[in-house]
Amino acid sequence: MPITLDLSGEEIANKSIGPGVRVVLRDPRDDEALAILTEVEDVYHPNKVKEAIEVFGADDPAHPAVAYLRNKVQDYYVGGKIQAIQPPTHFDYVALRYTPAELRAHFNKLAWRKVVAFQTRNPMHRAHRELTVRAARQRQANVLIHPVVGLTKPGDVDHYTRVRVYEAIMAKYPNGMGHLALLPLAMRMAGPREAVWHAIIRKNFGATHFIVGRDHAGPGKNSQGKDFYGPYDAQDLVTKYRDELQIDMVPFQMMTYLPSTDEYQPVDEVPKGVQTLDISGTELRRRLKTGAPIPDWFSYDAVVKTLRESYPPRLKQGFVIFLTGLHNSGKDTVAKALQVTLNQQGGRSVSLLLGDGVRPELDTRTCSRNPPPVSHLLIGSVMLASCTSSEERSKNLQRLAFVSAELARAGAAVVAAPVAPKAASRDAIKDTVLQTAGPGGNFFTIHVATPLAHCEATDRAGVYKKARSGELKGVAGVDEVYETPERADLTVDLTKQSVPEIVHSIVLLLETNALV
Structure with a gap:
């Protein structure tokens, strides 16, 4: 599994990084030195396509690690030998964090000779408890619950909530059977290869056995709607390297609930014709978001209570209304009217993010060297086009996405109205909110689909006139293509609907989703 130090060309040039140079690696949270790259040996352009295929099995952006490789990883890799200085400082769950040596010593102190390790990135429920207890009893061993608290799959439950769940479920184990420790690991969702990596890590932490379930560390579906890896590919690969790994794999099928006997069994041991019940992760998240009941057979009261605390009722959840359209399409007017309507209804704070109001706060570089005439400042979303490059406009949309997600995560209603002419930028904003806003x-x-002809005919600021004369660049509809949203939740047109009618239709959309 590649562990890489990626840097931009600008960073390499500014810091004069090259062969023979020593580089201090610092924690971005507190600037503490963690390690030294004692001598740079290589600075090179990675072949990201080859890396994706070799590590993840496909160069498919539907895989979260491939998407990260394509969109987040910088253009250069820097290689060399590393000398450790100190581990990172953690302020959360300190008592649950161990180095490999510390956890091995803890097992020795408890006289645990056999330890079955269980890897998870999700909250645990009754099925997980039954699975791990069964695995331990079959091998006359103890259980290490070893969840990942670093980067996991986008959309996963945050680790603060998960650790409170793990603490609650540890009380359900037989006395002295289990121990909880946290693993600060950035998961790659690399399936079979990652399963081998996880086995090596657990061996280092003192485990003698490692549970590998169905589709271990799988990322879900690829771009063709098929699974990236086979359901038992991970088990097969760990078995193949068992002698080299020197840790025994515990293969387990998915556990399912049998209401007739009030017990859990592996699916491959359930007699034919016997009724079974299951709740998928997707269904659980739906029930948490909507407040739907979660049955006792699925989880414990303490676990459900903890999860409910992190998933407030729909009427208290934040949301983002993202209005996109051409300049002078009326999206700003609709946004302001919607803000007033939502404020009137009450129940949550409402934040309005318009181009001309937000941009100077998010990007201090905007027009700082060459301020435009006052008339340009009134143009709002076009001001950015006249002052910044396409790359800088994209970065500003990323900042808008970050702010929107943070506000929505805190329970606010966010009304944003950038032009955002590119489908890729709009998709990126949506992904940021869906993945990080909890x-x-x-x-x-x-989509405010007011026709260009109407936008131009009613343009009192003269933006389109200036764009057609070449005075303004980057104006959507003139010298930049506006890519029509293909999957808008609502399409409106100010030549066919009044502003109150449009606002009413948006409120109805929110009501349909039980958010107001």
């Missing part, structure tokens, strides 16, 4: 990850795209 229970506030409710996103609605409203």
Whole structure:
């Protein structure tokens, strides 16, 4: 599994990084030195396509690690030998964090000779408890619950909530059977290869056995709607390298509930014709977001209570209304009217993010060297086109996405109205909100599809006139293509509907989703 130090060309040039140079690696949270790259040996352009295929099995952006490789990883890799200085400082769950040596010593102190390790990135429920207890009893061993608290799959439950769940479920184990420790690991969702990596890590932490379930560390579906890896590919690969790994794999099928006997069994041991019940992760998240009941057979009261605390009722969840359209399409007017309407209804704070109001706060570089005439400042979303490059406009939309997600995560209603002419930028904003806003990850795209001819005919600011004369660049509809949203939640047109009618239709959309 590649562990890489990626840097931009600008960073390499500014810091004069090259062969023979020593580089201090610092924690971005507190600037503490963690390690030294004692001598740079290589600075090179990686072949990201080859890396994706070799590590993840496909160069498919539907795989979260491939998407990260394509969109986040910088253009250069820097290689060399590393000398450790100190581990990172953690301020959360300190008592649950161990180095490999510390955890091995803890097992020795408890006289645990056999330890079955269980890897997870999700909250645990009754089925997980039954699975791990069964695995331990079959091998006369103890259980290490070893969840990942670093980067996991986008959309996963945050680790603070998960650790409270793990603490609650540890009380359900037989006395002295289990121990909880946290693993600060960035998962790659690399399936079979990652399963081998996880086995090596657990061996280092003192485990003698490692549970590998169905589709271990799988990322879900690829771009063709098929699974990236086979359901038991991970088990097969760990078995193949068992002698080299020196840790025994515990293969397990999915556990399912049998209401007739009030017990859990592996699916391959259930007699034919016997009724079974299951709740998928997707269904659980739906029930948490909507407040639907979660049955006792699925989880414990303490676990459900903890999860409910992190998933407020729908009426308290944040959301983002994302209005996109041409300049002078009326999206700003609709946004302001919607803000007033939502404020009137009450129940949550409402934040309005318009181009001309937000941009100077998010990007201090905007027009700072060459301020435009006052008339340009009134143009709002076009001001950015006249002052910044396409790359800088894209970065500003990323900042808008970050702010929107943070506000929605805190329970606010966010009304944003950038032009955002590119489908890729709009998709990126939506993904950011869905993946990072937690229970506030409710996103609605409203396409304000007022025709260009009407936008131009009623343009009192003269933006289109200036764009056609060449005085302004980057104006959507003139010298930049506006890519029509293909999957908008609502499409409106100010030549056919009044502003109150449009606002009413948006409110109805929110009501349909139980958010107002």
